[in-house]
Amino acid sequence: MSLTIVKSCAVGGLAAALFIGTAAPSFAVDQALIDAAKKEGTVVWYSTLIVNQLVRPVAEAFQAKYPGITVKYSRTPAGEMALKLQNEIRANSVQADVFDANSAFFRAMPLENLVEYKPEAAAHYPDDLKDPKGRFTAVNVFTMATGINTNLVAEKDRPKSYEDLLDPKWKGKMAWTTDLTPNGPPGFIGNILVTMGEEKGMAYLEKLAKQDIAKVPASQRVVLDQVIAGQYAIGLMIFNNHTVISAAKGAPTTWLKIEPLISTGNYVGIIKNSPHPNAAKLFEEFILSKEGQTVFQKASYLPADPDVPADDPSLKPKQGGYKATTITNEMALEQLPRWTEIYKKLFP
Amino acid sequence: MTTSTYNDMQDKGGRTKVRPPRIFGILREPVGLVSLLMIVVLALLVVPPILILIQLSFADIADNGAIKGYTLAHYSALFSGAKFFGVLWTTIVFAAFATVISLLFGGILAWLVERTNTPFRRLAYLTAIVSLGTPYVLYVMAWLFLFGRTGPVNQLYHWLTGNTGDLLNVYSLWGMVLIEGFLWSPLVFLLMSATFRMSNAEMEEAARMNGASVWDTIWHISLKLARPAVLALAMFVFIRDIEAFEVPALVGIPGDVKVLTTDIYLAIREFPPNLGHASAFSVIMLILVSVLLYFYGRISKHAERYASVTGKGYRPRPFDLGSARGIAGVIVLFNFAVVLALPLLALFWMALTPFIAPIGWTVMKSVSLANFIVVLTSPSYLSLATNTLIVSITAATGAVLLTAVCGWLAARRKPGGTIVDQLATMPLIFPGIVLGVALLNLSLRSPIPIYGTVWLIGIAYLIRYMPYGMRYSYNGVLQIHKELEEAGVASGAGIWQVLGRVIAPLLSPALVAAWLFIFLISSRELSIAILLAGPNSQVIAVSMFDLWQNGQAGELSALGLLWTLLMVLVASAFYFLERRQSAKTFG
Numbered sequence: 035m036s037l038t039i040v041k042s043c044a045v046g047g048l049a050a051a052l053f054i055g056t057a058a059p060s061f062a063v064d065q066a067l068i069d070a071a072k073k074e075g076t077v078v079w080y081s082t083l084i085v086n087q088l089v090r091p092v093a094e095a096f097q098a099k100y101p102g103i104t105v106k107y108s109r110t111p112a113g114e115m116a117l118k119l120q121n122e123i124r125a126n127s128v129q130a131d132v133f134d135a136n137s138a139f140f141r142a143m144p145l146e147n148l149v150e151y152k153p154e155a156a157a158h159y160p161d162d163l164k165d166p167k168g169r170f171t172a173v174n175v176f177t178m179a180t181g182i183n184t185n186l187v188a189e190k191d192r193p194k195s196y197e198d199l200l201d202p203k204w205k206g207k208m209a210w211t212t213d214l215t216p217n218g219p220p221g222f223i224g225n226i227l228v229t230m231g232e233e234k235g236m237a238y239l240e241k242l243a244k245q246d247i248a249k250v251p252a253s254q255r256v257v258l259d260q261v262i263a264g265q266y267a268i269g270l271m272i273f274n275n276h277t278v279i280s281a282a283k284g285a286p287t288t289w290l291k292i293e294p295l296i297s298t299g300n301y302v303g304i305i306k307n308s309p310h311p312n313a314a315k316l317f318e319e320f321i322l323s324k325e326g327q328t329v330f331q332k333a334s335y336l337p338a339d340p341d342v343p344a345d346d347p348s349l350k351p352k353q354g355g356y357k358a359t360t361i362t363n364e365m366a367l368e369q370l371p372r373w374t375e376i377y378k379k380l381f382p
Numbered sequence: 383m384t385t386s387t388y389n390d391m392q393d394k395g396g397r398t399k400v401r402p403p404r405i406f407g408i409l410r411e412p413v414g415l416v417s418l419l420m421i422v423v424l425a426l427l428v429v430p431p432i433l434i435l436i437q438l439s440f441a442d443i444a445d446n447g448a449i450k451g452y453t454l455a456h457y458s459a460l461f462s463g464a465k466f467f468g469v470l471w472t473t474i475v476f477a478a479f480a481t482v483i484s485l486l487f488g489g490i491l492a493w494l495v496e497r498t499n500t501p502f503r504r505l506a507y508l509t510a511i512v513s514l515g516t517p518y519v520l521y522v523m524a525w526l527f528l529f530g531r532t533g534p535v536n537q538l539y540h541w542l543t544g545n546t547g548d549l550l551n552v553y554s555l556w557g558m559v560l561i562e563g564f565l566w567s568p569l570v571f572l573l574m575s576a577t578f579r580m581s582n583a584e585m586e587e588a589a590r591m592n593g594a595s596v597w598d599t600i601w602h603i604s605l606k607l608a609r610p611a612v613l614a615l616a617m618f619v620f621i622r623d624i625e626a627f628e629v630p631a632l633v634g635i636p637g638d639v640k641v642l643t644t645d646i647y648l649a650i651r652e653f654p655p656n657l658g659h660a661s662a663f664s665v666i667m668l669i670l671v672s673v674l675l676y677f678y679g680r681i682s683k684h685a686e687r688y689a690s691v692t693g694k695g696y697r698p699r700p701f702d703l704g705s706a707r708g709i710a711g712v713i714v715l716f717n718f719a720v721v722l723a724l725p726l727l728a729l730f731w732m733a734l735t736p737f738i739a740p741i742g743w744t745v746m747k748s749v750s751l752a753n754f755i756v757v758l759t760s761p762s763y764l765s766l767a768t769n770t771l772i773v774s775i776t777a778a779t780g781a782v783l784l785t786a787v788c789g790w791l792a793a794r795r796k797p798g799g800t801i802v803d804q805l806a807t808m809p810l811i812f813p814g815i816v817l818g819v820a821l822l823n824l825s826l827r828s829p830i831p832i833y834g835t836v837w838l839i840g841i842a843y844l845i846r847y848m849p850y851g852m853r854y855s856y857n858g859v860l861q862i863h864k865e866l867e868e869a870g871v872a873s874g875a876g877i878w879q880v881l882g883r884v885i886a887p888l889l890s891p892a893l894v895a896a897w898l899f900i901f902l903i904s905s906r907e908l909s910i911a912i913l914l915a916g917p918n919s920q921v922i923a924v925s926m927f928d929l930w931q932n933g934q935a936g937e938l939s940a941l942g943l944l945w946t947l948l949m950v951l952v953a954s955a956f957y958f959l960e961r962r963q964s965a966k967t968f969g
Contacts, residue, residue, distance in 0.1 A: 078917055084932045085925070086760065106917035109928055113655045114913050117819055120447030120654075125826035129834060129916065142654030144446045212635065214652055248553075251635045251647065255933030263738040264532035276933075283736040284748055374652070 063154070063319050070312035072102050077313035079107045080115050080133040082300070087333045095329055096320050103313055112215070116142035119305065123147055126307075131314035134173055134302045134321075137366030138215035145169050149304040151315055155322040156339075162362045163299060163338055170363060172299035172338040173321055174330050177349060177358060178217055178254075179289040181272030183261045192290055193268070196226065199292075200241050209248040209266040211257050216298045216361045218254070219381065220373035222271050224366075225296045225359045227373075236376075243380040262287050271296070275334050275349050297351060297358040298366075299338065412877050413791075417798030420788050424805040427845050431820035432668070432808060438816065439661035445654055456662035465640075473641040476558055476630075477623035483563025484619050488570025489612065491717055493604060495571075496578035497586070499700040500710035502718070507957070508950075509722040510568040514902035515949035516725070517923070518565075519930050520942040522632050524725035525561050526552055527732065532740040553637030562629045564721055566619055569850070572899055576892040577611045577857050578604075586701060596706065611857040617674055618810075618853050625667055625811055650815055660813045667811040675804055726943070733939035753940035763925070763941070767948065769836050770905050770922040777843035778901035781851040782893050784844075789855025790885055794864070803852070810849040814909035817846055822913060834916030842914055843904040850903075851896045858892025859885070894960040898953055905949065 071077070077096075081089045085107075093105035110118060112135045120142065122128045135143075145165070152168035163172035180199075182192065186207075193199050199208070211218045227235040248266060250257045258276050261269040262285045277289040302321060304314045320326050327337040336344045340352075348354035442451040494500040495507070513521070529535050529552035539549035551557065585607065589599045605612070624642070631647040634640065646663050649656035703710055732738055733753050739745040757763060785806060790796075792803035809817070821842050825833040832838045862885065870880040886893070911923035922945060929938035 085762070085928055087932070090762070108915060108917045108920065109924060110912060110915075111927075111931065113651060113653060114815075116654055117447065117657075117815075117913065118822065121819070121822045121826055123446075124448065125823075127826050127833070138653040142445060142447065147446075209636070212648060212651060248636045249638075251631045251651075253931045253933060255931070259738050259933045259935055263527070263530065264740060265530050280737050285737040285739070370653070 063316060067312055067316055067319075068100065071100065071310070071316040074310040074313045075102065076104050076106060077310050077317045078129060078131045078308075079105055079317065080119070080130040081107055081109055082112050082115065082135050082139075083109070085109045088329065088335065091329050091333065092321060092326060095325060096317060099320065099325070100316065103316070105317070112136060112139040113142075115139065119143060119147075123305070123307075128305050128308050130305055131308040131310045132302060132304050132317050134300055136215050136217060136298065136300050137361070137363050138370060140170070140301075140363060140367055141370060147306055149306055149308075149311070149314075151304060151318070153315070153318050153322050155319045155326075158340070159322075159338060160340060162360050165363070170301040170303040171318070171322060172363075173302045173326075174300050174338050175336045175350070176217060176298045176300070177274045177336065177351065178221060178271045178296040178298065179274040179277070180292050181258050181261055181269040181274075181277045181287055181289050183264060183267050184286045184288055186264060186267040193292060194290075196238065196292060199268075199270075200238075200245065204245060204268060206246045206248070207267040208245060208270060209250050209257050209260060209268070210270040211254050212249050212251045213253065214370075214374050214377070216296070216366045216370065217273075218271055219377045220370055221296050221298060221361055223373045223376050224361055224369055225294065228359055229294055239376065239380055247381065249381070258287065275336060275344065275346070278346050278349065279334050291354075291356045293357045295351070295356060295358040297360045299363065301363060413796050414798070416787065416877055417791055417796055417802065420784075420791060420802050421798055421805065423784065424788065424802060427841075427848070428805050428808050430824055431812060431817055431845065434820040434823060435661050435664055435668075435812065435816055438657050438819075439665045441658055441661075443654070443656075443658060447654060453658075456658035457666075459659060460642075460662055460666070469640050469642060469644075472555065472639065473624060473643075476555060476562070476641055477620050477626075479559040480562035480566070480623045481616060481620045483559065484566040484570045485612070485616055487563065487717065488567040489574050490713065491567075492571050492574035492578055493600070494710045494713060496575045497583070497604065497701045498703045498707075498710060500703060500707060500714060502711055502714045505718050506571070506714050509718045510571045511898065511902065511953045511957070512726070512946060512950050513721050514568050514572075514899065515905075515946045515953065516729075517908075517926055517942050517945070518628055518906045519632075519908070519926065520729060520938065521565065521725055522561060522628065523930075523935065523938075524728040524732075525564075526633065527728045527738065528552075528724055529557065533728075534741050537740060551637070553633055553639075555634075555637075555639050557637065558629050558633045558639060561633060562623055562626060565629070566622065567717075567721060569899060570615060570619065572895040573615055573854055573857060573892075574608070574611070576854065576895040577608055577861065579891050583701070590701075596701075596703065599701075610860055614678060614853060614857060617678060618849075621667070621671055621674070621810060625664075625813070627813065646813070650813075655815070657816060657819060660816055664811050664813055664816060668808060671807060671811055672804060675807060676800075726946075729939040729943055732935050733943060734936075736936060738935050753936040754944070756937055757941045757944055762920075763922075766920055766922045766925055767945075769919060771952070772836050773840045773843060773921055774901050774904045776837070776840035777847060777904045778897045780840070780844040781848045781900050782855075782897045785848060785851035785855045785896065786886065786889060786893055787881060789852055789857075790859045790881065790889075792852070793856045793859035803856070806852040807849045809845045809847075812846065814846070814907060815913065817842060818910045818913035821845075821910075834919060836919040836921070839911060839914050839919060839921060842910045843900075843907065846907065846910065847900040847904060850899055854892045854896030854899070855889060858889045862888050890960065890963060894956070898956065901956075902949055902953060905945070 079089070079093070083089050089107050089109060093107055096105055097103065115133065115135060116139055119130060119133070122130065148169040150167045150169055153171060156164055156171045159171065163175070164170065180193065193201070210222070214220055216224065223239060226238055230238055247270065250260060254271060254273055255276055257269045258272050258280065260266055262280060272289065274289040277287045280287050302318055304311070304318060308314055322339070324339065324342060327339040327342040330337045331342055331345050334345055336350055343353055344350050351358045437449070439456055440452045440454070441449040442453040442455070444450045491506055495503045527533050529550060531548055535550065536548050540546060586599050586603050589603050594602070627643050627647050630641045630643050634644055642663065646660045649659040731741060734749045734751070735745055736748055736750070736752070788802045788806050792799040821838060825838050866884055866888065867880050870884045875883065905922060908923045908927050911921050912927055915921055915924050926938060926941065929941065
């Protein structure tokens with residue numbers, strides 16, 4: 035089968051240019067793939083993204099570009115998605131073609147279940163955002179920061195380093211999520227161990243554990259909401275773009291550049307033996323292309339494509355001029371169980 | 383000929399037919415066929431998930447979800463926690479006090495509304511229906527906002543006293559007890575009001591005429607008559623509170639209060655989700671429930687003595703409270719304020735503001751209807767609402783039809799009745815996610831392509847909420863005197879005719895309450911919906927979870943309020959139809 039992708043501006047370029055109204059993308063997808071995908075007519079996407087903000091806009095943009103291919107989606111949190119896909123795979127009845135999820139999901143989804151396909155659209159993505167064999171590619175990235183309530187934390191009191199978080203005045207006034215992913219406490223622990231080294235890092239974490247950080251059994255966004263509402267003064271492991279979105283609405287919040295921050299990814303991949311393998315590839319090409327990435331930009335997310343800036347460029351490390359520890363998918367797969375154990379032991 | 387009743391046959395037969403295997407004993411009587419049919423249906427619904435539950439509780443699960451061996455680790459983990467007995471004690475305190483609050487609150491209210499001339503009776507119904515129709519997360523969120531550090535209660539306290547400390551910390555054991563207690567008081571209210579509505583007022587009137595005071599009458603007559611129902615209910619709510627996940631998670635975890643389910647909640651959120659832990663806990667709960675049901679069966683052996691719906695014509699008349707009417711009115715209003723008005727106002731405030739903020743003038747400027755407009759103009763909510771209504775109506779109707787017959791078999795202690803009761807009550811202890819995984823498993827292997835359809839979610843809810851239907855109908859049947867059925871049989875009616883023409887109409891208040899309860903509560907269940915909803919069967923709960931997960935509290939509140947409004951409209955229509963029907967039956 036000729037599923038290769040040809041670098042050319044000829045075929046889909048014009049339509050794409052009309053659609054996003056900017057310069058034509060640097061490549062177009064092979065017509066044979068488009069034809070094969072159209073024959074399949076449908077692509078099923080299991081997503082952890084937010085329906086109103088991203089899933090529907092991406093689906094609509096894809097359908098506008100490739101009429102005749104319907105995107106069917108199901109919004110599921112990563113843990114439930116893992117259970118669903120595991121069962122579908124074991125029952126030999128895979129319903130999903132393509133998925134997106136963060137690193138923790140891959141703990142429950144061995145890579146051998148994923149199709150090896152290197153999307154042309156991500157050829158220029160840095161290596162730490164994709165699998166060398168093409169089984170996953172980052173579709174968007176996150177910067178995990180410290181978010182504060184600006185009414186409760188005076189300008190002069192703002193923590194500037196991780197050491198500052200140990201100040202007794204913050205005892206009982208900090209909160210984080212119970213999400214056991216690199217975007218939650220395990221990611222924080224990983225960052226500390228990587229940057230401070232094992233011994234100093236553990237000593238730091240033991241002191242931090244005495245600060246009575248409240249655990250909020252909900253998403254990072256909910257932690258930030260409680261910080262904004264004044265229940266807590268400081269939220270750890272907050273998505274930095276969320277503070278910007280809220281501050282724009284007048285909420286008393288901002289994010290602090292306590293360096294290094296933490297950079298993590300959300301990855302797309304294709305399930306083996308899925309019902310619409312070609313449509314899945316076409317969809318992956320689309321979501322990683324400039325057009326797909328622009329949808330993330332418009333939704334105030336951080337696009338993975340290094341050439342597509344965030345709508346507030348300072349949110350991404352390079353443009354924002356801050357240092358971040360990148361927790362790659364490989365690193366997460368290897369270290370997440372250990373970081374989680376440390377979390378459970380120190381923050382029971 | 384059917385000159386003797388089958389109840390008599392059963393009484394005689396119960397003693398003589400001990401020796402032959404039970405299953406054949408069942409079949410000797412016409413009612414035995416019904417029992418057998420019900421046992422088969424229930425077993426088909428309940429046994430496969432139970433087997434999967436037991437399997438998971440012993441399974442050593444690999445990262446990819448496959449079972450690689452068997453282990454006792456999940457059980458030992460349950461008991462080996464460092465502070466196991468401390469946690470157990472907290473759990474019992476939490477469940478016991480929450481049960482007491484639900485029972486007192488819901489029970490007193492039901493009695494006032496159904497048996498007395500208290501003012502604002504409609505308001506009590508409205509409160510129960512609206513609060514049941516409000517999604518769980520939202521309800522808890524509203525409470526946490528009201529009593530949180532910057533909520534209006536503490537704000538008011540700061541303003542009045544000038545203190546900066548907090549009057550109350552909602553993230554505590556007592557916060558959990560109160561919220562859990564209030565959450566389930568509408569269940570008790572609906573159940574008890576069905577009981578009180580059907581019970582005969584003659585005895586209360588006789589007591590009053592013989593000079594008993596109001597309180598004596600309540601204590602010696604009303605409560606005594608309701609005793610088997612109350613006992614069953616207390617046990618039921620207690621079990622429900624012990625296995626509650628939501629309040630211990632949302633309130634207890636931030637407050638560092640641990641109960642038995644806390645670890646289980648956290649285990650499910652691990653990667654890969656650790657289902658073994660939750661399953662082992664559920665298996666133990668399953669055994670506990672069976673034991674409790676067994677003892678309950680022995681206590682309520684003579685429950686028929688409490689039946690007060692007899693062949694004699696009667697018309698329940700409201701009890702005149704006299705000067706206590708004012709106090710009763712205050713209780714009803716208090717319930718309305720605490721269970722309904724305050725949380726809804728909190729939600730309304732959240733829906734009007736762009737981000738969660740303490741109530742104050744500075745935020746007033748940014749108040750807008752934007753969140754409501756977003757919900758009303760969003761294209762997807764219509765299909766979500768339709769799917770959800772299909773699911774809720776299917777589950778409620780299915781569960782009520784099934785449990786009406788099962789409740790009768792169990793309450794009348796028909797052959798096989800105990801098995802029926804056990805089977806229908808077992809799903810009470812399934813954690814949503816385990817039931818979800820079980821059905822995921824089964825439906826993917828089923829020859830009928832049901833995976834990914836709304837019907838699968840409907841069946842899941844039917845199984846999950848069957849125990850509630852069972853409690854409603856069981857309590858209802860206890861009150862109907864056997865003589866009415868016997869009269870039916872003596873006049874030549876077959877068993878289905880007796881059930882359909884005699885029992886069903888008399889039982890209708892209980893059945894309607896059950897239907898309403900399941901209909902309202904099934905749209906609140908998030909965990910099953912999230913696991914079973916496919917691209918073609920998205921329901922409103924998934925959207926709510928989406929918004930909650932994304933912290934879009936404003937839009938979530940707006941969606942929740944609009945959804946509650948829809949549910950209340952549907953429920954009210956149903957309720958008024960029922961009242962008309964009920965008026966025909968009970969005069």
